[in-house]
Amino acid sequence: MMKTISAGLAALSLAVAIPAAAQLSNDESIIIATVENHHESDIALLETITNINSGTHNHAGVLQVAEVLMPQFAALGFDVEWIDQSAAGRAGHLFARREGNPQAPNILMIGHLDTVFEPESPFQTFTRDGDTAVGPGVTDNKGGVIVILSALRAMHAAGTLEGANVVVALTGDEEDAGDPLDVSRADLYAAGEWADVALGFEGLSVIDGRDYGVVARRSSNSWTLTTSAQSGHSSGIFSERAGYGAIYEMVRILDAFRSQLPEENLTYNVGFMAGGTPAELGEEALSASAVGKTNIIPDSAVARGDLRTISQDQTDRVAAAMQAIVDDHLPGSDARIEFAFRYPPMSPTEANRELLAQLNAINADMGLEAMEEFPPSRRGAADISFVAPLVDAALAGMGPNGAGSHADGESVDLNSMIRQAQRAAILMSRLSE
Numbered sequence: 001m002m003k004t005i006s007a008g009l010a011a012l013s014l015a016v017a018i019p020a021a022a023q024l025s026n027d028e029s030i031i032i033a034t035v036e037n038h039h040e041s042d043i044a045l046l047e048t049i050t051n052i053n054s055g056t057h058n059h060a061g062v063l064q065v066a067e068v069l070m071p072q073f074a075a076l077g078f079d080v081e082w083i084d085q086s087a088a089g090r091a092g093h094l095f096a097r098r099e100g101n102p103q104a105p106n107i108l109m110i111g112h113l114d115t116v117f118e119p120e121s122p123f124q125t126f127t128r129d130g131d132t133a134v135g136p137g138v139t140d141n142k143g144g145v146i147v148i149l150s151a152l153r154a155m156h157a158a159g160t161l162e163g164a165n166v167v168v169a170l171t172g173d174e175e176d177a178g179d180p181l182d183v184s185r186a187d188l189y190a191a192g193e194w195a196d197v198a199l200g201f202e203g204l205s206v207i208d209g210r211d212y213g214v215v216a217r218r219s220s221n222s223w224t225l226t227t228s229a230q231s232g233h234s235s236g237i238f239s240e241r242a243g244y245g246a247i248y249e250m251v252r253i254l255d256a257f258r259s260q261l262p263e264e265n266l267t268y269n270v271g272f273m274a275g276g277t278p279a280e281l282g283e284e285a286l287s288a289s290a291v292g293k294t295n296i297i298p299d300s301a302v303a304r305g306d307l308r309t310i311s312q313d314q315t316d317r318v319a320a321a322m323q324a325i326v327d328d329h330l331p332g333s334d335a336r337i338e339f340a341f342r343y344p345p346m347s348p349t350e351a352n353r354e355l356l357a358q359l360n361a362i363n364a365d366m367g368l369e370a371m372e373e374f375p376p377s378r379r380g381a382a383d384i385s386f387v388a389p390l391v392d393a394a395l396a397g398m399g400p401n402g403a404g405s406h407a408d409g410e411s412v413d414l415n416s417m418i419r420q421a422q423r424a425a426i427l428m429s430r431l432s433e
């Protein structure tokens, strides 16, 4: 054991500048070496869990991935729990808990077991080419789960896990959260209430070879807009008697959204629409259909879209502005909008920035470049969004760097798992001191 650690330290001193490495404590040097020494076995475990299909709707597969991971957490002294989620139409969540010094902050580590790749997908297998691996979920989020385990194992080896209070929450339905959210996110909310600090192990943001820190993620919400009007012969359109029809009303609203609402960090896409006599939403509101005639004033139109914001204030304000536009009807028409608020925003708070500053102190001590803030407009929502409003401070993007997530050919930069696990372990150790 001692031999492998000193071999790891020797390799480290070649890799980083000596003065920087000297900033790390003994415990932290053990963390650095432990992560490196376990790299190949970490990759082997990543291969194992990647080759188990765990598409969100493959409940048996999600459970099977959890069953591989549970003994890994138990071996580090964690109490592991499988939380069945059949009440929300999903497999379940794996939670692992470990208590240390009551004075130390409570740290919540968030990842997920499921992937977007269901058993019908042609993309099922892990392959490795040097420092890159390809496979379904290798970055999103199985590589993130490996980073969590690797960081905890290194803390265990260094003795810093002993005093730490840690809950690991690995949801089984991150890619398609079960309904209702009150059920599917109940345990995550409870962990958020418990936690002081939340770390999200979704993929690391890298631009032009530089690592970025994620202090904010935008919310993710959706809306459904329906318009209605009296139908009639088209020759009467625009008259006081016949009105404007449901499609002009729909277009008025959407064009007012486009021209009146833009502001920084806000987007709202119209995903699809249909208008006619009648127009109707299809199954699960994922399609719309319409019939009509050129000489009939249409009586209905439907459209669905999203709404992504940086703060709850922005969500509330823009939703109210949308409502006001909707209510300003053309003659002879009516309209209503319904919002589904799903993921709240993780706002860029001062405390989140302070946590990134602590991570940057670690980067300096590790001889790594400082991480700047990643533009929040480029990150979507994730499970950490649910707990960000509940904790003192949160950082996302703590998982590995990869490419092509949610698409065939998803890959992971295996070396990024090393530095991410080292960063996380040292950050958690310093927070828990």
Ligand SMILES: [Zn+2]
Residues within 6 Å of the ligand: 112, 140, 141, 174, 202
């Ligand atoms: Zn994910």
